Amino acid sequence: MTALAIRPPDSSLSSARKAAILCLSLGEEAATELFKHLDEEEVQILSKELALLPDVKSHVSDNVVEEFHQLLTARNYVTMGGVDYAKRLLLRSFGPEQAKRLTDKVMLSLETPASFETLQKTDPQQLAKLFQSEHPQTIAVVLAHLDTATASTVLQQLPESMRGDIVLRLAALQTVSQDVVKRIAHVLNQKLSAVSGMGRSNVGGVRAVADICNRLDRETMRLMLEQIEGGNPELSLEIRNLMVTFEDILLIDDVGIREIMQRVDKKVLALALKGTVEELQNRFFSNMSSRAVEMMKEEMDFMGQVKLKDVTGAQREIVEVMRLLDEQGVISLGGGGGADEYVS
Template sequence: MSAQAHAINSIDDLTPYQKAAVLSIALGDEISAKLFKNLSKNEIEAISKEIAFMKKIDPNIYKAVVKEFYQMLKAKEYATSGGIEYAKEILVKTLGPEEARRIIDKLIKLLESNVGFGYLENIDPKQLVKFIQNEHPQTIAVILSHLDQSKAAEVLSLLPKEIQIDIVVRMASLENISPNVIKRVSEMLETKMEDLSGSNVEIGGIRAVSEIINRMGRTESKSLIDQISEKNPDLASKIRDMMFVFEDIIKLSNSDIQEILKHIDKKDLTIALKGAPEELSKKFFSNMSSRAAETLKEEMEFLGPVKVKDVERAQKAIVDIVRRLDEEGVISISGGGEEMLE
């Protein structure tokens, strides 16, 4: 789609080629010419067409594109020197958690596309399962490690139960993997899919596994962790340490609970507590005013039976907020339960 085909009101309206066109205009002919020397003929042609179609662009969009380009360069620089986690740590300090997360997500997708797995983003999980379910668990582990965590969780849950644990264990042990291995796996998929399109790449690991399992349903994730524990208790313990579920809120300090209550939707809390242990409900009630606690109890009774999926959705919404507050340093989920004395 060319730049003339629709109104461009924000940077999110731009395609990658349109962003490149805007950047080229902003940088000027001399610098753009140097950049074009590193592009393919097709890429130069596509960007040139977008430049030709562009008439008027809001100055704020120019600034936003240049800013994003600069941030991506810095993020890649940080990642090259200290890895993705180091880059995220630096960007959170300089840009804030939300902006840092956005830049890191784009950087990860860029790095993945550079090693031949960018096409996976557009593949339906059910379709992907059909292609990979008969592959070796190690091959599947490499593939899932290159997926967005939500999609990887869906693919993992659709794979045969008997191989899920083996795949998770192998993913947890992945740290650095040769580009040659990635290339072979990508070529293997290429022979099965008609539309598929050096230094080592850091993928997988226990953190990636915990993020994926966190995004699975509560029943499925608990069952999988229990099975992993039977085969590898140490690994299961490490995965649990990096996970945070709704029931873990009971471990947080009273001050953290009070902070959480300022940010969560009370309707979500009403539904979430319908499926929570009594001790956790009491923890929330004790950190509210008597009137607010009584009102919440009445609303829970008035609500009646609630579907499990609705409870899990509400609990996930609250956990997402808890994680965000932890990332922003507002609360701490790693040292919960330790009240400070004056």
């Protein structure tokens, strides 16, 4: 069978631009169906490209559709009969150069996620430390195979002097030999396994951040957590799970509340409850006698206007007691109350 005369793909077009041109060529109905299979970030990127897309000449559109057809054909060959089967059919259909390019590209999309699974799960800060001794081209290849959130976090952790070179190489990166990709993943995975504490299971740093957050005023804490969440939602959630806040009072049972009240000065408690929501106040009031509640409310009224930082300070003092009791097993911040169960 004679190899088909096919133009090489247009390297001047980005992958996103090609995807936009393909959507335009497929028509509205098919493009709508395609969008249903994309994640939110991909939809945003593709929508932006479609909005900015200039008039596309027919030969450019034809080439993009043809390239997509080639890749789809190559992928089908690989999944049906394996790499060797695909190579034989692609060689007969497209010639040696195009067959190799298509096979490499398809294999890259099919196999590299497993090769980089360990790296994907590794803490980005630790990856950045590992990468500082690697060649920029190696780093660019790895970042291309990590999800965008992880890749961006790793890039931010790298020295500023390295970032420009890596970004340029990443932008220029197209097809990489599957063997090269596998070798890079293998070597880096070996280096990771040789260094203790490189995985995500090390939560010492996260614990430290959670402790710092507990000592900040509420607004600063909120802004800090929002900033972290914007760059790394998983990390933000992990920090929140390790944190203790004054609002966690709602998670503690009556026995635990009474344990806290025994260890907190009444004036500190009155100041901490000043201006808080009724639900929080009632968690304490419901564990006090009517006379004690009356005296507490009088104390709060007598204070008049108080500085927000003083209220926050009093709440932090109670949070410290909560954290200590939780660590001792006297109370449980997981909603289970005290360490002991009681029956009447």
